[in-house]
Every structure is written in C-alpha cells, then in structure tokens.
Amino acid sequence: xxxxxxxxxxxxxxxxxxxxxxxxxxxxxxxxxxxxxxxxxxxxxxxxxxxxxxxxxxxxxxxxxxxxxxxxxxxxxxxxxxxxxxxxxxxxxxxxxxxxxxxxxxxxxxxxxxxxxxxxxxxxxxxxxxxxxxxxxxxxxxxxxxxxxxxxxxxxxxxxxxxxxxxxxxxxxxxxxxxxxxxxxxxxxxxxxxxxxxxxxxxxxxxxxxxxxxxxxxxxxxxxxxxxxxxxxxxxxxxxxxxxxxxxxxxxxxxxxxxxxxxxxxxxxxxxxxxxxxxxxxxxxxxxxxxxxxxxxxxxxxxxxxxxxxxxxxxxxxxxxxxxxxxxxxxxxxxxxxxxxxxxxxxxxxxxxxxxxxxxxxxxxxxxxxxxxxxxxxxxxxxxxxxxxxxxxxxxxxxxxxxxxxxxxxxxxxxxxxxxxxxxxxxxxxxxxxxxxxxxxxxxxxxxxxxxxxxxxxxxxxxxxxxxxxxx
Numbered sequence: 251x252x253x254x255x256x257x258x259x260x261x262x263x264x265x266x267x268x269x270x271x272x273x274x275x276x277x278x279x280x281x282x283x284x285x286x287x288x289x290x291x292x293x294x295x296x297x298x299x300x301x302x303x304x305x306x307x308x309x310x311x312x313x314x315x316x317x318x319x320x321x322x323x324x325x326x327x328x329x330x331x332x333x334x335x336x337x338x339x340x341x342x343x344x345x346x347x348x349x350x351x352x353x354x355x356x357x358x359x360x361x362x363x364x365x366x367x368x369x370x371x372x373x374x375x376x377x378x379x380x381x382x383x384x385x386x387x388x389x390x391x392x393x394x395x396x397x398x399x400x401x402x403x404x405x406x407x408x409x410x411x412x413x414x415x416x417x418x419x420x421x422x423x424x425x426x427x428x429x430x431x432x433x434x435x436x437x438x439x440x441x442x443x444x445x446x447x448x449x450x451x452x453x454x455x456x457x458x459x460x461x462x463x464x465x466x467x468x469x470x471x472x473x474x475x476x477x478x479x480x481x482x483x484x485x486x487x488x489x490x491x492x493x494x495x496x497x498x499x500x501x502x503x504x505x506x507x508x509x510x511x512x513x514x515x516x517x518x519x520x521x522x523x524x525x526x527x528x529x530x531x532x533x534x535x536x537x538x539x540x541x542x543x544x545x546x547x548x549x550x551x552x553x554x555x556x557x558x559x560x561x562x563x564x565x566x567x568x569x570x571x572x573x574x575x576x577x578x579x580x581x582x583x584x585x586x587x588x589x590x591x592x593x594x595x596x597x598x599x600x601x602x603x604x605x606x607x608x609x610x611x612x613x614x615x616x617x618x619x620x621x622x623x624x625x626x627x628x629x630x631x632x633x634x635x636x637x638x639x640x641x642x643x644x645x646x647x648x649x650x651x652x653x654x655x656x657x658x659x660x661x662x663x664x665x666x667x668x669x670x671x672x673x674x675x676x677x678x679x680x681x682x683x684x685x686x687x688x689x690x691x692x693x694x695x696x697x698x699x700x701x702x703x704x705x706x707x708x709x710x711x712x713x714x715x716x717x718x719x720x721x722x
Contacts, residue, residue: 285509286427287568290501291560292494293341293431294537295334295387295406295438296526297516300487301537308459310488313495314539317514321541322549322589328600328619329557332518332526332533333607333638335362337557338433339390341517342370344561344580346603348614349711354606356391362609363391367575370396371429371561374572381426385415387433398431406435407486409493410451416497420504429564434493437486439521439640443479444486455492458485468682469524469532469659475645476522483520507543511567513560514539523647524658524666527607527638529617529626530683534602542567546590553597554621558582577712601707611636614715618704624683625700626673629715635667660684672697 301311303318330340331347339345339352343364347353351365364370372382373395384398386406400422402415412432419430437444446456461477464484470476494514501507519525519533526533538555540563559582565572566584574580588594602617613636614629641647656663661684672688674697687693708716 286425288427288506288510289429289564289567290497290510290512291341291429291431291564292497292512292514293338293387293433294490294514294516295433295435296518296521297437297487297490297537298520298525298532299535299537300484300520301491303539304537307465308463308484310455310457310484311491313491313498314514314537317494317498317512317541318539320547321512321539321545322551324538324540324555324585325550325552326554326621327515327536327538327557328554328602329516329518329534329536330600330602331604332528332602333604334438334517335389336605337517338388339364339370341515341557341560342372342390342396342431343368343578344558344582345578346558346601346711347605348603348713348715349577352390354609354611356389360606360609362606364395365578366392366394368395368578369572369574371564372396372398374561374565375429375568375570377572378568378570379427380429380568381423382429382431383419383423384431384433385412385419387435388431389433405445406433407445407448407489408450409454409489409496412493413496413500416500417504420500420506427568429568432493432497434490436490436493437483437521439644444482446482446485446489450489455488456485457488458482467520467522467525467532467659469530469661470522470646471650471655471657471659473646473649475649479522479644479646483522509543511543511564512539512541513563515557515560521640522644523637523641523650524661526641527604527611527636529602529604529615531624531677531681540585540589542586542589549590550592551588552593553585553588553591554600554619555585555597556582556600556602559585581710599703601704603711603713607636607638611638616704616708616713616715618700618707619677620700622676622678623696623700624673624675624677625688625697625704627701627704628669628671628673629718631669631671635669672701674700 300306300309303315329337331337335356336347336352339350343350350368354362382398383400385402461481464480466472515538516536562582563585599620604615616627673686674688675683
C-alpha cells in the first residue's frame with residue numbers, strides 16, 4: 251500500500267519521506283502496543299454456592315461479591331463431575347472425565363492419569379507464546395498433558411503466601427502473555443476440621459459464624475455436630491475469599507487486571523455427605539464468576555453452562571485455535587458471547603460423568619440435565635454407593651452411623667446408598683431431587699427423550715463404558 255504512494259508523493263522531499271516513515275511506524279506499532287490477553291483461573295476446592303453473591307445469608311465473601319459485581323455471575327453453572335482431580339482435568343482439557351481419562355484422584359495409591367494423547371491448556375497455549383503457571387493445588391497428571399512452565403507447591407490455604415507467589419510470577423513473566431492457575435485448598439477438609447486451627451499471618455480473617463445461625467442443607471441432618479462442621483466450613487470460605495482478593499490486588503498493582511480474563515469457580519460441591527462425589531445438584535451446581543476486560547459489569551447469566559466450556563472460553567479469549575488429536579476435541583463452547591446476555595437461547599442442557607473418587611470407589615454414572623428434568627444413569631447400580639474417605643470420617647457421617655439414622659436430612663438413607671439403574675427428577679417441582687420418577691408411566695416419554703440425548707452424548711465423547719452396554 252505504501253509503495254503505491256511513492257510515485258505520487260515522491261521520495262526526494264524530507265516531508266514525503268517523513269510522512270511515509272510515520273505511517274509505517276504507526277502500522278508496525280499496533281502489534282507492539284496491543285495488550286496481551288492473559289488468563290487467571292481461580293479454583294476453589296469443595297465450595298458450593300455458599301457466597302454472598304449467590305444469596306447465602308451468613309457467608310462473608312466481599313472480594314468474590316465484588317468480582318461478581320464487576321463481571322458476570324452465572325446462575326446455572328455445573329461441574330461435569332463432582333470429584334477433585336477429575337473435575338480439574340475437565341476444566342483444563344474441555345473433556346468429560348471418561349474422555350480425558352482422569353477417572354479418579356491423582357495422588358497417593360489412587361494415582362490415576364489423564365490419557366497421554368490429550369492436551370491440557372498449558373500444552374495448547376504454549377505454541378502461542380504463553381507462559382503457564384500453577385500456584386498451589388494442581389492435582390492432575392501426567393506432566394506431558396499439563397506442561398506448566400512454573401509449578402509452585404504450597405498448602406493453598408495461606409492467602410499471603412499465595413499472593414506473594416502471584417506477585418513473583420507476574421514480575422518474572424514481564425510482558426509475555428500468561429495463563430495462571432491458582433488452586434486454593436480451601437474450603438476442603440483437612441485431616442480433621444478445615445485447617446482453621448493453623449496460625450495464619452496477620453490480616454487473614456478468622457471469622458466463624460454462630461453454628462446456630464448456619465443454614466443446614468436439605469441433604470444433612472440438623473444436628474449439633476453438623477452445624478459445628480458447617481460453621482468451620484464457612485470460616486474456611488472466608489479465608490478463600492481473602493485469598494481471591496489478594497490475587498486480584500496483585501493483578502491490579504502489576505497493571506495486568508485490565509488485560510486479563512478472570513474466572514472463578516469450584517471443582518465440586520461441599521465436602522459433606524449427599525453433595526461431593528454425587529451428580530445431584532448439591533454436588534455439581536456451583537459458582538462461576540467471569541470478568542472480561544471491557545465488559546458491562548454486574549451481569550447475571552442464566553445459561554446452563556458446563557465446566558467443559560472453560561477450555562473453549564480461554565482458547566477463544568487468547569485467540570488460539572489448536573489442532574486436537576484423535577478423540578480429544580472438546581464439545582464445549584466459549585462463554586464470551588453470552589457474558590452480557592441474561593438468558594441466551596440454545597443453552598438449556600448439560601451433561602456429567604463420574605467413575606471413581608478414590609480408586610476403591612467405583613461407581614460409574616452418566617447424567618443429562620435440562621431446566622426441567624435430570625436423568626442419571628447408574629452403570630453399576632447393584633453396588634452400594636461409596637463414600638469418599640474424608641466424608642466417611644467426618645463428624646457429620648459418624649453421627650448418622652452412631653444414631654443409626656434412617657434419613658440423611660430430607661433424603662432417605664437407604665435410597666441414597668442403593669440406587670436403581672435410572673433416576674429421573676422433576677426439577678421444577680422437586681429441586682432437591684428426592685422423588686425418582688423414572689418408573690412413572692406418566693414420564694416414560696421424558697425418560698425416552700433424555701436417554702436418547704445421553705446415548706448420543708456418550709457416543710460423541712467416546713465413552714468406554716458403552717462396551718458395558720453392549721455386553722449387557
């Protein structure tokens with residue numbers, strides 16, 4: 251374009267040469283001055299909807315509430331599995347757990363790995379020049395699938411230590427684009443309790459609500475030990491919130507906040523019986539807050555979104571269009587186009603998958619959820635439903651055993667432990683999923699329709715458990 255101007259302007263005069271030089275410099279400067287598209291993914295550990303911005307009456311979460319007010323709060327966001335390592339793998343690959351291979355936990359004797367053919371976000375972003383880091387909890391493997399450049403291991407509970415590591419990462423990254431995962435450990439259970447007895451640095455909040463004031467979820471008995479554990483859980487949530495605030499402050503002080511997509515969510519539901527490891531809403535209906543630079547603040551979106559949409563969202567923001575290997579392309583969609591739409595069309599169903607928590611806890615399930623109904627397929631329904639060890643050892647569950655309760659809150663304990671092949675719930679009239687309608691002739695058409703959707707999704711995601719269907 252500029253060469254075509256030379257015959258008309260000439261190159262002999264200082265004015266024409268200066269004009270041409272200025273035009274070239276302006277064009278060449280555009281990439282140099284374009285802000286990098288960074289990403290910070292904040293993952294809470296075992297957090298449900300116990301946040302002020304989600305209407306919880308006792309949660310003290312000012313920083314997360316402020317994040318929601320500055321971006322978009324999703325009201326119908328769902329994890330695709332309610333277990334730590336599998337959920338984190340789905341977040342970082344966009345693939346359900348049965349497709350990415352992270353069937354269970356990635357530590358100790360469990361030691362489950364994602365498939366080597368899969369590419370996690372660090373592998374997908376690295377060719378585009380991204381520096382990828384994880385601070386605190388990662389909890390997925392192997393390294394070849396999740397090749398973070400920087401891995402900083404700490405407890406994930408000390409907000410000051412986490413913020414210091416974020417500051418260091420940002421300083422060392424300089425002007426390179428980055429993807430940073432901050433994996434908080436709160437509000438996961440500790441060996442006993444929620445690590446509230448640890449001495450934290452000055453300024454870290456230690457607010458614990460009165461046990462008499464905490465709301466008891468429908469799936470838990472209203473007993474003193476349950477209220478006591480819930481109060482400790484809420485204290486851990488407050489410490490998590492403080493950590494989020496400190497991370498965002500470091501981004502702002504580094505002048506990176508206005509060029510960074512911030513996503514906050516949890517890996518699975520609360521660490522209490524009836525929630526974590528289940529595909530009931532108590533296990534997978536979770537917070538999701540997204541702040542995109544330049545977006546209209548204070549948005550609420552009612553789209554049914556899956557956490558398998560997180561990887562496509564990040565790739566979209568970063569402008570990266572990778573090639574995926576065989577059987578490893580996500581089916582999810584970017585959330586960026588719906589951040590300012592209250593109820594976008596075409597976002598009305600989500601799917602979920604579960605195999606293990608700990609390796610001894612085999613209980614494969616598949617699920618499809620719409621706005622009106624949920625269908626759960628229990629692929630090994632003759633088995634008794636297993637408990638995660640931290641839930642089994644909790645004062646809450648031990649109290650149920652000690653009293654020989656026949657109910658766990660509003661749920662019948664026998665039906666919780668011994669489930670049929672199919673569970674169908676009318677979510678409009680039974681949001682707590684207590685009345686199974688799968689065998690009700692009035693709902694036969696709904697069962698047929700949702701079973702067809704679930705079968706098609708399982709085929710599209712190369713579900714290995716389809717072999718079981720053929721054999722049986």
